[in-house]
Amino acid sequence: MRIDIITVVPGLLDGPFAHSILKRAEDKGLASVRVHNLRDYSNNKKKQVDDYAFGGGAGMVMMIEPIAHIIEALKSEREYDEVIYLTPDGETFNQNMANELSLKGNMIMLCGHYKGVDERVRQRFITKEISIGDFVLSGGELAAAVLTDAIIRLIPGVLNDETSALTDSFQDGLLAPPVYTRPAVYDGMEVPELLLSGHQAKIDEWRFEQSVRRTKERRPDLMEGKDF
Known part of the structure; x- marks a missing residue:
């Protein structure tokens, strides 16, 4: 399994994947997690990935172009079973969903930020929208870490005792x-x-x-x- 996580603050994900079960899965060659900085795919010299919302209102919106660039680049390298958007208004994550996702091959996780993403991202690229609860975080990075941990630990061979997860x-x-x-x-x-x-x-x-x-x-x- 390979999970590619798209974020505007990759530093938030340095810790979770460098230790414990997730590190063990990587070392065993059972799963691979790659974190991508969305700003690297911006056309703007200032690496801007957000802009004001049409119609006004507080907060910024993540632009479609950088997101489209990175998703298309990743898809040109391999096939993905799911492109997941972490958002408070997504389907609530649970164990059954973790079980289902653990049977997938490759996945992309897009971490929401600011007031969210341009709706056209959701319409064109996203196959599944997931929330980890009825509350709002500063961004989807911690939610992505939660999903990744819950999914990868279910892959056979990751835990020393495979019956533990069951x-x-x-x-x-x-x-x-x-x-x-x-x-x-x-x-x-x-x-x-x-x-x-x-x-x-x-x-x-x-x-x-x-x-x-x-x-x-x-x-x-x-x-x-x-x-x-």
Whole structure:
């Protein structure tokens, strides 16, 4: 998988891709993330990528020409399965979407900025619009990092234990159950005895019951339509 991220502030993405699981995926040759400075594709000597909105109003708008130049340049080098625009009014990102995107090959992510992009960018180039929640960030860079992390960790071979991702919260529509590790007793607080019993079937049943209970308590909206 290759992910190309288009941004006006590439420095914001220096950290997330240089460490931990994303770095491991790159080292293993399982995924590649490339960050592109949109200003490098501006026709303007000042590297301008935004301008005033037609019709007036506060804020600047990202211009279509630099975005068109970079997307067309990238597409001339390889095929892309998705061109994603990170925007507050996009479809809300969730685990199912992460699962679907993890099966893709190459993707472009366009980070919104200012008051957003010229609408013609969305009409001509964008195949999917995604939001990470009902709030506004200064730009789409952090959202792009969130998507990239959530997607790449699902690629087989990225995690040391591939079953780990399959037992994360939301994979089965439920929150994950409580987890414990050593010591078995800390300041009078004991690990549930069943987890020390070695009876895997009973442990699995307990974990499922705890997942259902926790989901009902913390995210009752996820229980809609479920019969347990």
